[in-house]
Amino acid sequence: MKIKASTRTHGMWRSAMLAVAMALPASMALAADPPKKEEVPFWAVGMPKNDTASKMAPVPSFPIPTAADKLPLSKLKLPPGFTAEVWASGILDARGLRQGDKGTVFVSSLFVAGKIYAVQDKGGKREVKTIAEKLFLPNGIEFHKGSLFVATPKDITRYDNIEANLDNPPKPVMVYDKLPGDVPHGWKFIKIGPDGKLYVPVGAPCNICMPDEQHAQIRRMNLDGTGEEVVARGVRNTVGFDWDPKTGDLWFTDNGRDWLSEDLPNDELNHVTQTGKQHFGFPYCHQGDFADPEFGWGKSCSDYTKPAMLTGPHAGTLGMRFYTGKMFPAKYQGAMFIARHGPWNRTKKYAADVVVAWPDGKGGARMEPFMTGLVENNEYLGRPVDVLVMKDGSLLVSDDHNGAIYRISYKGQ
Numbered sequence: 001m002k003i004k005a006s007t008r009t010h011g012m013w014r015s016a017m018l019a020v021a022m023a024l025p026a027s028m029a030l031a032a033d034p035p036k037k038e039e040v041p042f043w044a045v046g047m048p049k050n051d052t053a054s055k056m057a058p059v060p061s062f063p064i065p066t067a068a069d070k071l072p073l074s075k076l077k078l079p080p081g082f083t084a085e086v087w088a089s090g091i092l093d094a095r096g097l098r099q100g101d102k103g104t105v106f107v108s109s110l111f112v113a114g115k116i117y118a119v120q121d122k123g124g125k126r127e128v129k130t131i132a133e134k135l136f137l138p139n140g141i142e143f144h145k146g147s148l149f150v151a152t153p154k155d156i157t158r159y160d161n162i163e164a165n166l167d168n169p170p171k172p173v174m175v176y177d178k179l180p181g182d183v184p185h186g187w188k189f190i191k192i193g194p195d196g197k198l199y200v201p202v203g204a205p206c207n208i209c210m211p212d213e214q215h216a217q218i219r220r221m222n223l224d225g226t227g228e229e230v231v232a233r234g235v236r237n238t239v240g241f242d243w244d245p246k247t248g249d250l251w252f253t254d255n256g257r258d259w260l261s262e263d264l265p266n267d268e269l270n271h272v273t274q275t276g277k278q279h280f281g282f283p284y285c286h287q288g289d290f291a292d293p294e295f296g297w298g299k300s301c302s303d304y305t306k307p308a309m310l311t312g313p314h315a316g317t318l319g320m321r322f323y324t325g326k327m328f329p330a331k332y333q334g335a336m337f338i339a340r341h342g343p344w345n346r347t348k349k350y351a352a353d354v355v356v357a358w359p360d361g362k363g364g365a366r367m368e369p370f371m372t373g374l375v376e377n378n379e380y381l382g383r384p385v386d387v388l389v390m391k392d393g394s395l396l397v398s399d400d401h402n403g404a405i406y407r408i409s410y411k412g413q
Contacts (some may be wrong), residue, residue, distance in 0.1 A: 042184040043345075045207050046259040052347060053259070059344045059380060061112045065090045065403025072381040075373040076406070080413050081329070084371070087396060087407035088119050088126040094398045094405055096189065096319070097388035098143040102163045105388070106131075106148055107398065107405070108141045110187055116141065116150060118166045119405070131162070131169045139239070140188030142198070144223070151200060153186030154179055156225070176225035180205065180214060185237040189319065193250070194243055198223055201252075203237040208257045208283055210295060216282050218252065232272050234280040234304060240319040240386070244359060246334060249273060251308070251359075253317040253338060256286055258345050265290055267317040268307035269338070271363055278305040309365040315351040316341030319386030319398075327393025328410050332356065337370065337395060339384035349378050354387060354397055371397065371408065 047053050068089040076084045088094075088105075092115070096108035107117040116132040132138070132150065140151030148159040150172065156179070157172035175198075180186065185203025193199050197220040204216040216235055221228040231250070241252035250272040256265040265286035272278060281288065281304040283295040288306035291299060311317040320338040335356050342352035352374040357367035374382040383401040390396060395408040 042206060043258070046257075048259060053345075056345045059342075059383070059401070061093050061383075061400050062402065063112065065092050068404075071402055071404050072374060073406070075376065075381055076371055077373040078371055078408065082408055082410050085407050085409075086404060088128060088405045090403060091117055091119070091128055091405065092403045093400050094403050095139055095385045095400050096141045097386045097396055097398050097405070098141050098148070099388060099390060100143050100148075100163045101146065103391070104163050104166070105396065105405075106141055106143060108139050108150070110137055110139045110400065112400075114138060116148075118162075120166070129166050131159070131166055132172075137183070137187045140190040140200070142190045142192055144192050149175065149190060149198065151188035151190045152179075153183065153188070154181040156190070156198070156200065175223070176200075176221065182215075187239070189239045189241065191241060192223070193220065194248055195220075196223070197221060197227075199231065199241065199250075201235060201238045201241075203235070204282060207259065208292065208294065210283060229276060231275055232270075232278055232280060234282045234284075235270075236282040240317070240338070242321050242336070244334070245322055245324055250275075251320070251336065253311070253320055254280065254307075255317060256314065257283070257292070258314065260286070260293070262346055262348075263313045266307075266310035266313050267315045269309040269311055269317070269320075269336075269357060269365055269367075270305070271308040271359075271365075273363065279303075280305050280307075308359075308363060309357060309367060311338065311340065311355070311367070312351055314343035314346045316343055316383075318384075321387050321389050323389055323395075325389050325393030325395075328395075334358070336365070337387045337389075338367070339387050339397065341383050341385060342375065342380055349375050349380060351375075352380050352383050354384055
């Protein structure tokens with residue numbers, strides 16, 4: 001009989017607690033204090049007290065990458081004329097994607113690997129090198145003028161002239177070391193904007209809580225870590241943003257709170273039109289029209305900036321990019337490609353896909369499916385995290401579940 005990982009985890013936890021209780025004197029076991037609040041994993045805070053919810057837990061990535069011939073390539077569905085291929089495999093916990101000036105693709109990781117990789121194309125075959133390891137949740141990476149920026153929950157460092165030193169990476173230079181260091185929503189997505197500044201989010205340190213003035217925001221700073229300022233507030237957890245090449249406006253994804261219900265609230269795609277002046281609702285208002293049952297009392301959703309688009313309940317909406325390539329049809333020029341990781345705390349799994357969205361010219365957006373097929377029998381076959389527009393106009397998609405990167409190209413109908 002196949003037993004789900006979450007069931008095994010709960011069974012092991014109960015067995016361990018029983019063993020501890022049996023080892024204690026009866027009086028101590030009976031009088032034992034209940035688990036302290038801080039002992040509850042941050043993702044479980046707010047979990048409803050029912051059997052269905054108690055069996056849910058974050059979906060772990062595979063502890064080793066999926067072999068190339070076992071990847072779910074044949075399951076991927078794309079619009080007519082598009083083709084998917086395995087671009088690289090064997091990249092444990094592959095998440096963030098950036099391309100260097102010389103074509104190197106840098107890949108970050110998160111909970112499982114703690115590494116930064118460099119992938120080079122060697123005559124149509126990809127060579128994967130580990131250029132940093134034993135890092136603390138190094139999800140955030142950015143490449144700029146020969147340097148690779150790496151962000152953890154604690155700090156931002158920089159590896160200079162990295163593409164010339166992939167076999168012997170230089171010692172990282174400290175850029176900024178004043179980040180809070182939280183594990184809950186502490187991992188970063190960083191990017192340098194058209195203004196030449198480095199944009200860095202600081203997520204809410206919780207599922208739902210009243211954040212202090214240092215959390216639930218997107219900041220920007222000079223590339224040397226000075227001149228820090230707030231760009232947007234009321235942002236629970238953004239793991240993807242980019243700028244419209246036509247208007248220069250910042251757009252970002254945001255993950256909604258957990259455990260409110262199966263179908264509420266939706267994740268969001270948001271549009272910044274007034275730098276430093278907009279509040280996007282957290283923790284008072286979710287998805288632009290739903291007041292939080294704890295923190296929304298006395299608040300009005302009309303006082304906060306509404307989402308440009310809703311992207312689905314607990315969809316895990318992560319990396320996004322405006323398409324600036326020339327390979328895809330005209331329909332996709334200026335569109336946003338958005339990776340949805342898929343929910344873990346929802347009975348029915350969905351998303352685990354890439355959608356495409358278009359600004360509507362009125363501050364909002366509309367979306368439609370693009371790459372689907374990674375949910376089967378209510379299980380994930382893969383989980384997209386980030387997207388990258390390559391110099392040839394193709395699109396890379398990272399899959400941390402399998403430790404792989406797919407390449408999507410257009411060859412016409």
